Amino acid sequence: MTRKQRRLTMIGTAGAVLALAAGLIFWALSDSVAFFNSPSDVMAKRLPPEQRIRLGGLVKEGSVVRGEGTTVRFEITDKAVSIPVTYTGILPDLFREGQGVVAEGRMTGEGSFRADHVLAKHDENYMPKEVADSLKAQGHWQGDKGADAPK
Incomplete structure (x- = not known):
């Protein structure tokens, strides 16, 4: 050679x-x-059960139910579709109804979502970019009015 x-x-x-x-x-x-999906995306794509995703949207008003121990049930909505979420663990301090949230976990066969992690906004002006983009595309949120206006 x-x-x-x-x-x-x-x-x-x-x-x-x-x-x-x-x-x-x-x-x-x-x-x-884990890729980001809004509730409408999840229903449109018909994702297979147990596929890991990030589900983002708003916590639906009146949907938070605290169960035994640290189990919490709530719904994530994009104002068009709502998906029930079950989470066992300690929620972020700023988690509340009507606020932006991203939950990471897996869909179940029954059409609900089992979350491993829940991320909430960190101040009154923050919403995860993916959630804001999804809500803007559907016409449910215009962003912070006047935030970009000169002072």
């Missing part, structure tokens, strides 16, 4: 090992990746 052939063989082998490593990394991370 000539010197040039050995070099090409080494480069080809290194490229194949690198491609294999990248493929294994992407395959391992595929379970932890």
Whole structure:
């Protein structure tokens, strides 16, 4: 084998090992990746049960029910569709009805959502970008009126 052939063989082998490593990394991370969906998106896409997603929208007024221990049931809505959510754990301090929220978890076979994590807004002007974009696209929220106006 000539010197040039050995070099090409080494480069080809290194490229194949690198491609294999990248493929294994992407395959391992595929379970932890969660894409954002609004309640309308979830119903339109008919996502398979147990697929990990982020569900975002507003906490529906009058839907928060505290169960035994730290279990809480509530609904996330985008003003068009509401999805019931069950969460066991401590909710963020700023979680309340009518506010923006993003829950990460899995859909169940019955059409409800089982959340692992719940993220709430951090001040009175914040709403997760995905939630705001979804509500704006449906015409239910225009953003902070006057927020961009010069003072």
